[in-house]
Amino acid sequence: MSVKSLPYKEKHHALKDTRGDKIFFVVNAIFLGLLALIILYPVYFIIIASFSDPDAVLGGQVVLAPVNITLEGYQKVFQRQDIWTGYGNTIIYTLLTVVLALAVTIPAGWGLSRKTTPGKKFWMLYFIIPMFFGGGLIPFYNVMSSLKLINSMWAIILPAAMSVWNLFMCKTFFESSIPEGMLEAARIDGAGKFRTFFSIVLPLSKAIIAVMALYYAVGQWNSYFSAMIFLQDEKKYPLQLVLKEILIASESTVGGSGETILQQYRLANQLKYVSVIVSSIPVLCLYPFVQKYFAQGVMIGSLKG
Amino acid sequence: MKNMKKWIALLLLVVIAVTLTACGGDKKEEPKATEVPAATAAPAADDTAKTDTAPAAATGNPLIDNYGFQWADASAPILNEKGAQEISFRVYSSKNASALDYNDMKIMADLFDQTGVRVEWENVSESVYAQQKNLIFGNADNRPDALYHAGMSSGEIIKYARRKVLVPISDYLDYMPNFKKLLEDRPDIKAQLINVSDGKIYTLPRIEEMGLLQSPNLLFLNVNWAKEVINAGAVEGLTEDQLKDGLALTSAQMEQLLAYFRDHDMNGNGKTDDERPLSFVYNNWQGNQCDLYGMFGLNDNLEHRVLVDGKVTYTVQDDRFKEATNFIANWVDNGLIDKVSFEQSQDNFLANGKGLETYGAFYWWESETVVSNPENYIVCSPLIGPGGDETICVSNNPEVGTGEVILFSTCQYPEILLAYFDRYYDPVVSAQINYGPIGIVYEEERDEKGMLVQKPLPDGVTSDELRLQNAPLGIIYLGEYAWNNVVNMEPRAQLRLERLQLCAKPFVADSVKPFPNLQFTLEELNTLSNYETNLNDYIRTNLITWLMKGGVSDAAWQSFQNDLNGKVNLAGIQKVYQDAYDRYIAQ
């Protein structure tokens, strides 16, 4: 076995950490640890606030522990039928978006990253321009209307299938992370461009595919505006829109006297925190699975002799 | 490797297949959406299904012959059976989140039985409506017949009217007996609706006159705490038996009370620093700080703009405003006013009142929603200022909502729809639109005075929940006549009215009036949109600094005035309002 293919740990034993290294690791850990604390407290706060009496939350009494623990917020949310259809819809929309987006973005990123692509400069410009200039909501709506996509779930999936930011991230990744040597070897072996892409590039790109999948998935999971505009049928509402609608109940200015308005305010304030938990837990649970693909160096010793 | 390629290709195929079938599949849903517009499109000879094939209905005659269209008798059906089946209208409306779909509401079913006019409601939430409104107007080919809870501003109305997008309702007044009479009885309401450029009316109003909105604040004082101060001898000229509703304190007495609240442990929890002497919610539409300016004889409000003897007056141009600001700033400095009043939202304000008593005195619409024990608080008359002035805020919140309903000019039979909407202005119907239908909220039988009687509440639901579920709200006319002959005001409103009679109305001079809804020309609107935001920003940034940081010096006040007259163009804005008001009076 050559030194190259030894796992990292064993190599470390071979060369001991210097004193400078030790200090570096400690400082690094402290820095990251402090950051984690700054993140953790507010997140923890949201969790305990979702279980607390809204008056206590608004009155600033909830600091380290929930006050007047109540499950009312969660009950109100999960009792509703539309939350469950919302979950279902969001899952479907997200899955479809990710599959479509990957199919569209990854190949395009590869194509743009190659120096010999015909009209490459033109295509770069083509993709950059819409990042800056947009026609606004009304023409967009009219286009969707002409495409007969109003009130269809494709109205929120199709436009989300391509994000220029993600595309350029892909392109950059491909430009710098796929070694020329492997491509050269494939060319010599007589593989065509498509074959090279599927057989060599994709397996090496697990990290970027994972990131793209994550970005697109979360982007779709968190979105509500398109749904608000294009979906008329409430049964098609994604989760975020349903949650938003529940919250809006408090801000309704139409009618109702003191008692109800007050009740609605209280509920909405509590639901704010419940909705964050309800909508983010599924995704956060998925994140560690995605992390697996950020594994160290997929190509150890892969250059054939 | 080969496997992977196969999987990817398969996946792509699946995606493409799904995409295509989905696009194709959705086409099936299209007929449902496009079917209805056929009912509202401009008269097209080959429309099938819903609408009849009668030519343009402007003359009304075929409507009368075929569908028994009548409008004069407000208690008889508008259309006959045939009309009820063949004619329908599509109305788009936002609705309260707790409300049922309007199509499911009993009042709508009742109205259909009574009139024979079928309305198909398309409801969305308020937030969705805010976005959809522009899109609805933008989608010229597929508009509904009308917008309900439309929220049209006067600028929108002028511009759309010019583009002939809206139905000029005033052309159809003959078909609307209730509304026509309303306009004749109430020229002031008529003047609020007339579009300046062509003298026509394009919207239906919402009128709920309870006399409550002009005075959004009431001063409440903690009785037990006040007693303690009296017993400690810390306040002059006040005795316990004076502590009743309607108490009129001088500013000096108030200062003494507040100072005592500030320094002592009033709520018995051992801490002397958690009492909040005086609280409000700064610049909120209710419970704001403007009543304090009444101590110096100013009827301030959130826009600082009020009508005095028919003249548009800005309180910030009055020197008394400076004195009042400095006086209030002094209270703030001394901790008599809780500084959090300037930054808290009304949610915070209401939440802090619950549980342990911390509020010594506060301004709000009422006390019952603020504190857990409202019986511990009395409502006070306005504070008497150092110079003997005693008046309050006069708010510009209008009781008449213009822009509530509009009809699109693509509506095929506007006269029928308008005759239908006209029924909403009958007081009995108005009451049901606003509070809920007979049979659910009200008894079938009236009482001996002919007023509607509330049914006992079913279990597990509050009166508000019942109301919100079953009442669509919207175009109503509830004025004095209605309150005296048809429906009782809700108890909460009744209570507030009594409090206002005691503590507010007697203290506002007759010459001081709030602004009605004014109609502007397009040029005036442009002036307003160019300058008014800036004016408000300018006043607000200065005012908060003054109130929280010790007041305004004479020099600063002078430079403020110079700016108002100079770059801020207060005079220009004032003229716009004056012209609009003069036009209004002339009607």
Add this chain to the structure above:
Amino acid sequence: MQGAKQLPAAMKRQKRPGIGRKLRDFKENSPYLAMILPAVLVVFLFNYLPIYGVLIAFQDFMPGDKILSSETIWVGFDNFTRFFNDVQFWPLMKNTFLLCIIGFVIGFPLPILVSLALNAMKHKKAGKVFQTIYTAPHFISLVVLVGMLQLFFGRYGLVNNIAASLGGDRVSYFLESSAFRPMYILSSNWQDFGWSAVIYIAALSNVDPVQHEAAMIDGATRFQRVIHVDIPAIMPMISVMLIMSIGGLMGVGYEKALLMQTDGNLAVSELISTYVYKRGLTGVPDQAYATAIGLFNSVINVVLLIIANTTSKRFSENSLW
């Protein structure tokens, strides 16, 4: 005989370098074209088709008007001049620009630093846990975020309570102009840095370990390895992200600023986007005005992008085009 056959072939190749070569190149590289085609289609349908909407900026427009027809009312640059002449023009520009640039200066390096730090951690498992924690704030909605800010920094909020118990004064942070930008920017960075770090972490994870080994053999400390191996490895990604971020600099939305706005901080919290939004609510709704301002913003962003790209080309290998 063979020589005779070869010669014409060689001469053939030399005689037609132009079209034949180009066609062959095209045919050879057309797979790449096929790969970018779906993306081109999506962008065409949903970005280019509606783009004619920018013309609204030059019209007197109400929803429902046709944008390209004989009836459209053209007003040329009126909407723009109205904006430039607005009393608040310079304050708005200043507020927007400062907020964006300071936010960028702080917010851009942070994810990079964090990704480098995470990558350099000794305990990989702890690193992964930290990473997951860092991404949690991304899911907090704006309303909740501002609500929390108000709870923590309000007059009777957490920070003030701690300060008061230590004998300090309570400060109404939301009413102080000087507190607006820090709260806005730091809360945004707090929320986004973990999420933005993900792409850098992914790029770092693909660094060939051979390079690290070589550096270690040369005696480099971990810190030196960060400087000489890690950073160069993600430099292309950094450049691209830098250029794209600068190109989107002025595009800050109105919601967060509007939620955090109070009379006290109005002087710094009134941005172009909040101003336009508020104007849209009063009196005359003006689609065209808002579009004109959006177009103006876009032009500024384009200028910034070109500057950033050119600068990047001059100083490094990496640029967008």
